[in-house]
Every structure is written in C-alpha cells, then in structure tokens.
Amino acid sequence: MRIHPYPALVVLALAPAMLGAAPLRTVADLQAEAAPFKSEIRDIPFETTPEQIVASANAAMAAGDKAINELARQDPSKATFESTFVALDTIGADSGLVESRISFIQETHPSKAMRDAADEQGKRMQQWEIGNGYREDVYAVLKAVADRKPAVTGEDKRLLEFTMRDYRREGFELPPAERKEVEALFKELSPLQTDFETNVISARSPLVFTKAELAGVPEAFLAQPGIKTGDDQYTILVNVTPQRIMVEQRCSVAETRKKVVLAEYHLAQEKNVPLLNKIVALRNTIALKLGYASWDDYRIETKMAKNGATATKFIEDLVKGIQPKFDAEVAEMRALKVKETGDPNAQIDYTDWRYYQNQLVLQKYTIDTEALRVYFPYEKVLNGMFAIYQSIFGLKFEQLEAPHAWADGVQLWAVTDAKSGEPMGLFYLDMFPREGKYNHFAQASIQPGRLLPSGVYLRPTVGLMCNFPRPANGAPSLLAQEEVRTLFHEFGHAMHSLTTRANRAYFSGTSVPRDFVEAPSQMLENWTFDKAVLDTFAADYRDPTKKIPAATLDRLKEVRIATIGVFYRRQFGVGLLDLRLHGPRAPGAPVDCQAEANKAFSDCSFPVPADTAMVAYIGHLAGGYDAGYYGYAWADSIAADMATVFENSPGGFLDKDAGMRLRNEIYAQGNAREIDTSIEAFLGRPRSLAPFLKRLGIEQPKAP
Ligand SMILES: [Zn+2]
Numbered sequence: 001m002r003i004h005p006y007p008a009l010v011v012l013a014l015a016p017a018m019l020g021a022a023p024l025r026t027v028a029d030l031q032a033e034a035a036p037f038k039s040e041i042r043d044i045p046f047e048t049t050p051e052q053i054v055a056s057a058n059a060a061m062a063a064g065d066k067a068i069n070e071l072a073r074q075d076p077s078k079a080t081f082e083s084t085f086v087a088l089d090t091i092g093a094d095s096g097l098v099e100s101r102i103s104f105i106q107e108t109h110p111s112k113a114m115r116d117a118a119d120e121q122g123k124r125m126q127q128w129e130i131g132n133g134y135r136e137d138v139y140a141v142l143k144a145v146a147d148r149k150p151a152v153t154g155e156d157k158r159l160l161e162f163t164m165r166d167y168r169r170e171g172f173e174l175p176p177a178e179r180k181e182v183e184a185l186f187k188e189l190s191p192l193q194t195d196f197e198t199n200v201i202s203a204r205s206p207l208v209f210t211k212a213e214l215a216g217v218p219e220a221f222l223a224q225p226g227i228k229t230g231d232d233q234y235t236i237l238v239n240v241t242p243q244r245i246m247v248e249q250r251c252s253v254a255e256t257r258k259k260v261v262l263a264e265y266h267l268a269q270e271k272n273v274p275l276l277n278k279i280v281a282l283r284n285t286i287a288l289k290l291g292y293a294s295w296d297d298y299r300i301e302t303k304m305a306k307n308g309a310t311a312t313k314f315i316e317d318l319v320k321g322i323q324p325k326f327d328a329e330v331a332e333m334r335a336l337k338v339k340e341t342g343d344p345n346a347q348i349d350y351t352d353w354r355y356y357q358n359q360l361v362l363q364k365y366t367i368d369t370e371a372l373r374v375y376f377p378y379e380k381v382l383n384g385m386f387a388i389y390q391s392i393f394g395l396k397f398e399q400l401e402a403p404h405a406w407a408d409g410v411q412l413w414a415v416t417d418a419k420s421g422e423p424m425g426l427f428y429l430d431m432f433p434r435e436g437k438y439n440h441f442a443q444a445s446i447q448p449g450r451l452l453p454s455g456v457y458l459r460p461t462v463g464l465m466c467n468f469p470r471p472a473n474g475a476p477s478l479l480a481q482e483e484v485r486t487l488f489h490e491f492g493h494a495m496h497s498l499t500t501r502a503n504r505a506y507f508s509g510t511s512v513p514r515d516f517v518e519a520p521s522q523m524l525e526n527w528t529f530d531k532a533v534l535d536t537f538a539a540d541y542r543d544p545t546k547k548i549p550a551a552t553l554d555r556l557k558e559v560r561i562a563t564i565g566v567f568y569r570r571q572f573g574v575g576l577l578d579l580r581l582h583g584p585r586a587p588g589a590p591v592d593c594q595a596e597a598n599k600a601f602s603d604c605s606f607p608v609p610a611d612t613a614m615v616a617y618i619g620h621l622a623g624g625y626d627a628g629y630y631g632y633a634w635a636d637s638i639a640a641d642m643a644t645v646f647e648n649s650p651g652g653f654l655d656k657d658a659g660m661r662l663r664n665e666i667y668a669q670g671n672a673r674e675i676d677t678s679i680e681a682f683l684g685r686p687r688s689l690a691p692f693l694k695r696l697g698i699e700q701p702k703a704p
Contacts, residue, residue, distance in 0.1 A: 024401040027426070030414050034423040036053065039457040041414075041423050044101060044446055050117035052464045053102060056119035060098035061128050067091045076144030081152055084145045085160050086504070093450055093505035099125045104446050104463055107438035108430050110407050115436060131472070134183065137171050153160075155672040159504050160444065169298070171290060178289065185286045193281050193623035196272055200619045203268040205238035205578035207259060211352075216252035216419040226448040238263040248354040249320040254341075265612035269594075272616035277591040280581050283626070288519035288587050296582040299627035303652040304634065304675050311515075311630045312671035318633060319572050319604050321693050333360055333566075350606040357563045366558050367552070369481060375548050376484050377479035378431075378468055384537020385488060388527070392659025393495060393667075394418045400426070407434060415498050425449065425459040425498040432477075433467040441466045441486045443493035446511065451503040460509060462497045464490060473596060476541060484538075485528045492521035499663050502670035514673045515631035521667055526646075527653050529557050536654075561697050566605075568633065573604035575630040582627040637692035638679065642666075644691050645683060 030041045047053045071087050099122060106118035132138070146164050167173070171182035172255050214222060221227065222234055227243070229235040231273075238244050238260055247260045260607070283295040292298040296308030305311040328346050333356035348356055386397050395415055402412035409432060415424040428446070433439065442465050449460035467485065471477040479487075493647045497509035510517055531550055540546035563639040577600035581593055597615035598608050609613060620629050649655035665681040680686055 023441070024399055025338065025414075026401045027403060027412075028640060030416075030423050030426075033421065034459065035418070037420075037422045037457075038454070039423065039456065039459050041426065041459055042461070043403055043445065044426075044461055046406065047102065047105065047114075048114050048404075053105065053114070053117040053121050056518055057102065057125055061125065064091055064095045064128070064132070067094075068132060068135070068138060072141055074141055076141050078267050079141050079145050081145060081150040084142050085156075085163055088142070088163065089159060089450075089504050090453060090505050093448065095125065095129070096505065099129075100446055100448075101443070104444050105406075107444065108363055108406060108463070108465060110434060110436065111302060112436060115305050134169065142167070142170075155503055155507060156673065157504055161508060163301075169290065169301070174289070174662055180288060182289050183608065185282060185289070189279065189282050189286065190623075192275060192282070194273050196279060197619055197622035198460065199268045199271045199275070199419060200617055200622065200656065203239050203264045203617065205267055206265055207233075207236050207238060209234050209236065211257045213253055214247065214251055217247060217250045221246055236260065236334050239267055244255055245354070249358040252340075253353065257355055261351045262612065264617070265608060265614045267617040269613040269616045273594050273613050276474040276581075276593045276615065276621065279589075279621075280591045280593055283582065284566065284585050284589075284591075285587065294582060294584040296579055296627040299582065303515045303628070303631065304632070305515055306415050308579060308583055308627065311627075311634070312576070312583065314634060314637075315572050315579065315604075315630050316577045317689070318637075318692075319569065319576070321689070322565050322568055322696055322698060325697050326545060326569050327529050327565075329357075329360070329563050329565045333357060336363070343609060348606065348610050352567060353606050357566055361559060361562055364562065365555055367555050372548070373478035374540045374542065375534075375546075376479040376481065377541040378471070378479055379538070380537050380541070381479055382431075385491060388533065388536065388654065389491065389495060392417065392654060392656050393499065393663045394656070394660055395424065395495075395499070402428070406430075414435070423459060426461040427498065428463040428464075430463060431466045431468050434468050437467070438465050439467060441483075441490050443490045443497070445497050447503070448497070448508045448511070449500040450505040450508050457503075460497050460500060462494045464494060480543070485525045488524045488527050489521040492524040495663070496520060496667045498515070499667040500670050501668040502672040504672070506603065507671040509670055512675055514628060515634040516638065516675050518632070518635040519638040519642060520662065523642045523646075525639075526643050528602045529553060529560070530653050561695070564696055571629075573601040574618060574620075575633060576600045576604055578618075578621065578627060578629040581615075581621075612700045637689055638687065640695045641687055641689075642679070642682065 027041060027043045031043075034041045047056055067087070068091060069089070069698065071084060074083060102122050102125070104117045106115050106122060109115050109118065142163065146160060150160070152160055158508045170178045170186075174182060208229070211222070211234065214236075227234055227236070236243050236247055244260055244264055248257055251257050251260075280295075283298075287293075287295040287298040288299060292301075295307050296311065298694055300307055300311055303311075304333055305314065317444060333348045333353065334346065336359050337352070338344055339349060389395065390397055394417065397416045397417045398416070400412045400414050402410060405412075407430065409430075411429040413427050413429065416422060417424055430437070444463045445460065446463050447458070447461040450458055452458050455457050468479060469477050494509055500509040502508040502511075505511075531548070531553055534553070535627060536548050538548055577597040580600045581591075585591070593615050594613045595610065598610060598612065601614065602608055618629075622628070625631075645661070646653045646655055646658045649657070649658040661682050666678050676687070
C-alpha cells in the first residue's frame with residue numbers, strides 16, 4: 001500500500017481497488033509478462049531536473065544526427081527499404097519519444113523551472129526536426145530506393161508512399177531552382193502566420209457599461225474584480241470569450257449586445273485583414289507551384305476528405321440538409337423576440353441569436369445541470385467507465401506502483417488483453433488541477449506504439465491530463481455531466497493509442513487524419529446520455545439506490561439538440577469561409593478576405609454587415625487548421641454514423657461484439673490502412689450522412 005504519502009483529501013479520490021487491496025504490482029512485473037508476446041513495456045525515464053531535460057534533448061538530437069548522417073551516407077544502389085524508410089521512421093520515433101516526454105513535462109510538472117526548461121528544449125527540438133526535413137542528401141537516398149520500386153506491401157507500401165508524398169509536398173520533386181523558390185515562400189509564409197496568431201491573441205477590446213445597460217447578466221459575474229471597475233461602471237473585455245458570451249447570452253438590453261458583437265467582429269481587423277490577404281495569396285502561390293489547383297487541395301490531400309471540392313460539397317450539403325431544423329429554431333427564437341419586444345416584425349439577426357438561443361433553452365427546458373453532480377462522484381465515474389471500456393474492448397486495467405509520480409495523486413495503470421493476458425501498454429492519470437498545469441482535459445501520447453528494429457513491439461504509454469474538481473468539505477469530487485462526457489471522450493483517445501497494432505510510428509495509435517481523429521471519441525460521448533450505461537455506475541452518492549431519472553436524461557438529450565441547427569450553421573459558416581478563402585483562385589489575383597469571408601459566412605448563418613471582419617479573429621486560419629475547420633463537422637458526422645453500430649446491437653452501448661469491432665477495425669489499425677476501409681469494416685457498409693442528420697433532429701434525411 002502506498003497511499004500514505006498522499007494528503008488525506010486525495011485518498012478519497014483513489015480507486016477503491018487500492019484501498020485495503022494487495023500491494024500494487026510494478027512495471028517490472030508487466031515487463032516480464034510482455035516478453036513471451038515479443039512485446040516490450042518500457043518504463044518512461046522522466047527527467048527530474050532542468051539539467052536532465054537539456055541533457056536528454058542534446059543526446060536525442062546527437063543520436064538523431066548520427067543516425068540521419070548514416071542514412072544519408074549509404075550507397076544508394078545498396079540501400080534497402082529497411083535502411084532508408086524504416087530507418088527514417090525509427091529516427092523520428094526515437095527523437096519523438098524524447099520530444100513528447102518533454103512536452104508532457106511542460107504541461108504537467110509542478111515546478112516552473114522544469115516547465116520552462118521543457119518549453120525551451122521542446123522548441124529547440126522542433127527547429128532541429130524542421131531542419132532535417134530539408135536535407136537533400138536524405139531525400140536522394142530515399143528516392144533511389146523508391147525508384148527501384150521495392151517489393152513492399154500493406155503498411156510498408158503505405159510508409160513508402162506517404163514519405164515520398166511528404167517530400168513532394170515540400171517541393172522536393174521540383175527542379176532545384178523552383179524548389180528553392182517554394183522553400184523561400186514557405187519561409188516567408190511562416191512568420192506571417194505567427195503574426196496573424198499573435199494579433200488574435202493580443203487583440204483587446206474593453207467596453208464600459210452601466211449596470212442598467214447590463215440588465216440580465218448575473219450579479220455574481222458583475223461583482224468580479226476586473227469587471228466591476230467603478231461606481232456603476234462595468235468593463236467587459238470583448239476579447240475574453242467567456243465574458244463576451246456571457247453578455248451576448250444573458251443581457252436583455254439589445255443595444256448592449258449589439259455593441260459587444262460589433263466589437264467582436266472588429267477585433268484584430270486593422271492588422272489581420274491586410275495580413276490574411278497576403279497569407280491567402282501566398283498560400284495560393286505555393287499550392288500552384290507545387291502543382292495543386294488550390295491551397296485547400298494541398299492541405300486536404302492528407303485528410304480523409306482528400307480534396308477541397310469534397311470538403312466543400314460536404315459542408316454545402318449539410319447547410320441545405322439542416323435548413324428545416326435551422327428554420328424551425330429561428331422561428332421559435334423569433335416568436336420569443338416578438339413577445340419580448342412587442343414588434344410583430346422582429347427578426348433574429350447576428351447580434352441577438354445567442355441571447356434568444358439561450359432564452360429558448362431556458363424557457364423550454366427547466367433542467368438544473370448542477371443538481372446532477374450528486375450522481376457523478378469522481379471515483380464511481382472513473383471505475384464505472386473503466387468497467388465499461390474493459391468489458392466492451394476486451395481489456396483489463398490494473399493499477400501499478402508508479403515509479404515516477406510528478407505530483408501527489410498521479411497514478412500509473414497497466415492495460416492487458418483480457419483474453420490472452422498480453423500487456424498492451426501503460427497510462428498515467430493526472431486528474432486534478434494544480435498551479436501551472438495544463439488547464440483543459442486532454443490525452444497525451446507519451447510513447448507511441450511501434451515495432452522496434454529488433455522485432456519486438458514497443459507498447460505505448462499515454463497520459464491523461466484532467467482538471468476535475470478536487471474533493472472538498474468531506475464530500476467526494478462531484479462531476480458535472482459535461483465532465484463525465486469529457487472523461488469518456490478523452491479516455492477514448494487513450495484506448496485508441498493503447499490498443500494499436502500498427503507497426504510504424506508514422507501510422508500508430510491516433511496518428512490518423514485530423515478530420516477523423518475525433519470521431520471515435522465523439523461517438524463515445526453518447527455513452528454518457530444512455531440510461532443503461534449510466535445505471536451501471538451513476539447513483540446519488542448520499543443514497544446509491546437513487547439512479548438518474550429517465551426523464552432527466554431525455555431532457556438532457558433534448559437540450560443537446562434543441563438549438564443544434566443554429567450551432568452547426570454557424571460552424572458551417574466558418575468551415576465554408578475557410579474553404580472558400582483557400583479554394584481555387586487565379587495566380588496573383590487580389591484577395592479580399594473580408595468580403596469573401598463575410599459572404600460565405602452569411603450564406604450559412606445570420607448575415608453579417610460588410611464593414612465587419614470576423615475573419616480577422618479566427619485563430620484557426622493562422623496555420624495548422626487552415627482549410628481544416630470543416631473537419632469538426634466531418635468527424636461529427638462519422639461519429640453519428642459509427643454510433644449506429646452500437647445502437648443497433650443487442651447490447652446497445654455495452655455491446656461487446658461492437659466494442660471489439662471498434663478495437664480491431666478502427667483503434668488497432670491506426671492509419672496503417674485507409675481510414676475509409678477501417679470505417680467500412682466497422683460499419684459493415686459504406687459511410688452515410690443520414691445518421692448525422694437524424695441526430696440533428698431531421699426526420700427525413702436526403703442522403704447525398
Ligand atoms: Zn478529442
């Protein structure tokens with residue numbers, strides 16, 4: 001038993017398995033069990049001083065340089081697929097291991113000196129990696145091997161193709177002069193993108209109101225320091241999202257809401273509109289030079305959607321598809337506005353949809369989400385979820401003695417295959433907030449799974465970073481339903497990582513296209529609305545015979561879709577403006593991102609005035625997510641489609657056959673084969689948009 005070092009309050013939150021049970025087994029025990037399966041469980045050698053972090057980064061880069069130089073120095077005529085493509089994957093995975101460990105330290109370590117050192121070394125390693133990508137000598141050897149068309153199949157054939165594709169995407173197939181030009185253009189683009197993001201982050205727009213002007217906004221919110229800035233003077237920072245949304249949703253004074261929304265739509269306008277015009281033009285030039293018809297074709301080539309036209313059609317079809325739901329919601333919102341203003345011709349517009357959306361939910365559904373917390377004590381929820389995932393995915397979880405706990409309460413767990421006893425990997429749990437810790441909820445891959453050159457499979461390790469309320473005043477930590485949902489979602493990513501069978505790091509675990517990666521976890525969120533699922537663990541902690549009433553869950557589900565048409569039409573608006581900006585345009589043609597984006601957005605959601613520039617404040621456009629915003633809805637639609645497999649199974653969301661199919665056909669595969677192939681194998685049929693439209697409350701979907 002090793003519970004003594006933990007403060008008494010945290011002990012309350014520990015899994016009951018620990019309390020009064022046998023001593024925990026160790027990583028070494030798991031290592032011994034892994035050996036007969038030709039797999040390896042590796043203890044993560046977490047650094048404990050800033051000096052160690054620097055030393056690890058130096059060692060990783062020195063080893064990487066040595067290995068890359070050896071790769072590049074080979075006689076191209078003798079080089080093999082293993083000595084080039086596999087070697088490159090191994091080099092990336094070895095240094096990536098150090099990089100992801102350092103990044104995890106940066107997000108979780110209680111010591112600021114450690115986090116700062118990790119931040120600095122992480123950035124250094126990233127720069128080093130970018131430099132490696134531009135090495136001509138490495139490319140020359142790879143190309144010599146690729147040109148000989150080595151007899152590789154399956155995942156390895158894919159590794160060869162994807163590696164060469166990545167080089168082509170950097171301009172390596174162009175004649176030297178043009179290639180230099182593309183490299184120069186990428187280097188010109190990079191700081192502009194950073195500037196765009198910086199301008200979004202640093203945009204400020206404080207607005208001062210009187211109390212009367214903020215009628216309807218909760219008292220507790222207004223009383224906060226920073227907001228109450230004087231006698232009858234309240235300052236709303238429009239650039240702080242929760243403050244802006246609070247006023248937009250709750251303030252009953254139309255003029256105030258309008259001021260806030262207009263300020264929002266002018267944030268960063270002056271700097272970012274001219275900047276984005278330049279960025280979009282530059283991206284277009286790069287795409288054309290690389291032989292693509294448009295930047296969205298370039299960006300989406302590596303995603304499920306494959307090209308801009310497919311992504312655009314997807315969004316446009318959905319805009320039409322949810323028209324009836326959108327119209328019905330707007331009609332309900334308009335009726336509320338007519339009643340409130342006494343104006344029979346009142347219309348809902350871009351300044352007040354959030355307010356009437358909130359009113360609609362409040363008036364139609366009286367549901368006290370805070371009151372639901374009593375059903376979700378942290379420990380019960382965690383164990384309940386563990387029991388379900390173990391059962392449907394055929395796994396066994398076991399808490400181990402944690403050799404490296406960077407903070408109180410951090411736990412280490414092992415995952416084994418229930419049938420064979422094969423160790424699948426390890427996960428760390430870091431579940432409560434702390435000063436300086438990453439402040440959202442996320443699953444981080446610390447060590448991706450992959451086949452080592454020795455033929456042994458290195459099993460993965462992941463970390464779950466959460467910020468649940470700490471237990472207090474003798475009561476256990478009680479979660480909101482939304483937090484339960486988040487836990488099921490994030491732990492789904494852990495399942496995806498841990499059950500991987502992909503051989504190459506490039507394809508392993510959650511290394512799937514970004515427009516798919518969220519889909520399985522989005523699907524698992526449904527579990528937390530299902531009575532059969534919740535009844536296995538959710539009960540009033542004061543009286544465990546009391547389960548969540550079915551009527552409450554029905555209302556939760558109704559609220560979930562009550563204004564989903566308005567929600568999605570706004571999301572489609574951003575998705576469409578992103579795609580249209582990055583769609584085909586003539587070389588050198590001038591870009592008017594403000595007009596183009598306003599038009600695209602207004603085609604989907606509530607029309608915005610011509611002089612506003614919401615586009616200037618969309619951080620996604622800075623880079624990384626450019627031509628990628630559609631991916632949220634894309635993944636949602638696949639999640640709804642995938643959920644039908646469980647819904648139509650005898651066991652529902654607890655169905656073991658469906659769970660094993662998810663594990664084997666989706667999780668285990670990673671990106672080692674086409675995602676569409678994996679999804680079809682899981683669904684047993686081609687994909688369909690119909691379940692998504694049905695989930696949105698559209699009765700007779702017209703499948704595209
Ligand atoms: Zn996620």
